[in-house]
Amino acid sequence: MDWPSGLHSLRRGAGIASRAVVARLRERGPAAPETCPPVPGRLVVLRDFGANPGLLRLRAYVPARAVRPGAPLIVLLHGCGQDAADFAAEAGWTDLADRLRLPLLLPEQLAENNRHRCFRWFHLAEARRGHGEAASIAAMTAAAAARFQSDPRQVFVAGRSAGGAMAAALLAAYPDVFAAGAAFAGLPVGEATSMVRALTIMAHGGRDATPAEWIARARQVAPPDYRGPWPRLSVWHGDADPVVVPSNGAQLAAQWRALHGLPEAPAAQNAEAPAAQNALHQAWGDAVELWTLPRLGHAWAIGAGAGRPSQFAVQGPVDAVSEIVRFWRIG
Secondary structure, three states: OOOOOOHHHHHHHOOOOHHHHHHHHHOOOOOOOEOOOOOOOEEEEEOOOOOOOOOOEEEEEEOOOOOOOOOOEEEEEOOOOOOHHHHHHHHOHHHHHHHHOOOEEEEEOOOOOOOOOOOOOOOHHHHOOOOHHHHHHHHHHHHHHHHOOOOOOOEEEEEEOHHHHHHHHHHHHOOOOOOEEEEEOOOOOOOOOOHHHHHHHHHHOOOOOOHHHHHHHHOOOOOOOOOOOOOEEEEEEEOOOOOOOOHHHHHHHHHHHHHHOOOOOOOEEOOOOOHHHOOEEEEEOOOEEEEEEOOOOOOEEEOOOOOOOEOOEEEOOOOHHHHHHHHHOOO
């Protein structure tokens, strides 16, 4: 599908006012224009959603049955080299959308921005509130929430790899927009500030930090003087991931524990994951959870008969979408 005309003129709208984003999520205004009417169970391209300083493409998945008013809105961020629609289908999100009659918002990176089509979570100018790709996704979210009459209290974001790192950054940058999120093979917010640093962290993990340091790094992208509450976060990592080493998942969970003021020791361990599955599940109340999956590489975990297996989505000991939705309390 064609990229919208007048693309570069959108750079002039780079500064999204935070109050405008929140207001649009709460209103029940007119629908954002589309290239074509929604077709059940099909992808549509949404245009004219507002400022787009990150120069991203916006697609949405409309479920097979009509979206129910007040349904949650789920924003999905693909990994490097992935197509947004393929990520949604392979991981099992489109099956969920059809079953629960909710829409999926699919921001998509372009090769013009990054040759591997990675979201640029490692540049603060792209991840900070009101700027770059984060601002584009926030504007997209506000427009889609109005278009689909979504419940503003049930807006969620999930991503894999670079998309997982950007999902975490969005939760920090727009904590008043997103209720909760999920990061699969993601990384801590604010730890990398360049491509070189990002590659180092991916391969070797980041620096150890105190809770105060983790909070300070997250606040680099957050609203000034924000005092909470912070969104809840589900963190996922394969213990055999050769691209983003598992310590990144543990550090992201540590960062989110710090934001929520939680202790290092989990309140529960393997309460939701039978030991026979060999999956380690740690939970800190209902605010933070960390799943560590055995023998899983750099891929999303799907259950038997779920999703669509590919190099980016493989069968794991648990189905990530099902567990994430449970954590988000969507039903």
